[in-house]
Amino acid sequence: MNTLSSLLDPSRIRVDAPVKDWKEAIRLAGGLLENDRIIEPAYTQAMIDMVVDKGPYIVIAPGFAFAHARPSAAVHDTAISWVRLATPVEFGHKRNDPVSVVVALAAVDDSAHTRAMAQLARIIGDKDTYSRLNEAASASEVHRILASIPGESGTPSSESTARKVEQSAVSSTHDKILTVCGNGLGTSLFLKNTLETVLERWGWARFIQVEATDTISAKGKAKEADCVLTSGEIARALGDVGIPVRVVEDFTDTREIDAALRDLYDV
Structure with a gap:
């Protein structure tokens, strides 16, 4: 599988870029991919249309937006671009605005970039690393920081908590959790990676399968799962799917x- 550094060439990194609004920010991120003939302009427009149609669900962490759209004939290769804005812009997210970093993903399928997404989720979730990225003076410095994957943070659960988690997991209904986004290959993977990190710490990973999926598929798969984790915008689009739907504001x-x-499984 591709790593983050292999998908993000320094030529596709911009720092302190001036833009007037979120659409221009996505156009700039998409343009960097267009310049390398990774995508056609139609894909950049599709990334914008996803936000217009589904809301600012791509703003998955404070100050960070992850622009993407479905694989299509307009995508020729799997790659990432990175844009740090000179002045943050509003996407319309009630908690994570304003956005200062926009990363754009182009993917030819739903699997080639999964390792890179796990690395990127850890980097954005690490406050020290994210601060260094926001202070980096050049594209090459940003690339060097991104190529260095931070270790896991936090502490393992206590033995008593682990026993409670194991007991709860054993008694759960379907042993599956769905993470959901508009197309099942971008923000839902961020959430899946962070969720799996928590499950590993709890010693619960062997009990629970985590599946990243899209809005339409989630409605049919809900009967196989215990719960759904997603953004507020996608939760409203899903409606009542017959299982608990929990909104997560910061996917990292x-x-x-x-x-x-703990709330969903009464741990």
């Missing part, structure tokens, strides 16, 4: 997801 925050799981 293990503490928020830890608290959601």
Whole structure:
């Protein structure tokens, strides 16, 4: 699988870029991919249309937006671009605005970039690393920081908590959690990676399968799952799917997801 550094060439990184609004920010991120003939302009427009149609669900962490759209004939290769804005812009997210970093993903399928997404989720979730990225003076410096993957943060659960988690997991209904976004290959993977980190810490990973999926598929798969984790915009689009749907504001925050799981499984 591709790593983050292999998908993000320094030529596709911009720092302190001036833009007037979120659409121009996505156009700039998409343009960097267009320049390398990774995508056609139609894909850049599709990334914008996703936000217009589904809301600012791509703003998955404070100050960070992850622009993407479905694989299509307009995508020729799997790659990432990175844009740090000179002045943050509003996407319309009630908690995570304003956005200062926009990363754009182009993917030819739903699997080639999964390792890179796990690395990127850890980097954005690490406050020290994210601060260094926001202070980097050049594209090459940003690339060097991104190529260095931070270790896992936090502490393992206590033995008594682990026993409670194991007992709860054994008694759960379907042993599956769905993470959901508009197309099942971008923001839902961020959330899946962070959720799996929490499950690993709890010793619960062997009990629970986590599946990243899109809005339409989630409605049919809900009967196979215990719960859904997603953004507020996607939760409203899903409506009542017959199982608990929990909104997560920061897809990289293990503490928020830890608290959601404890509530959902009564741990």
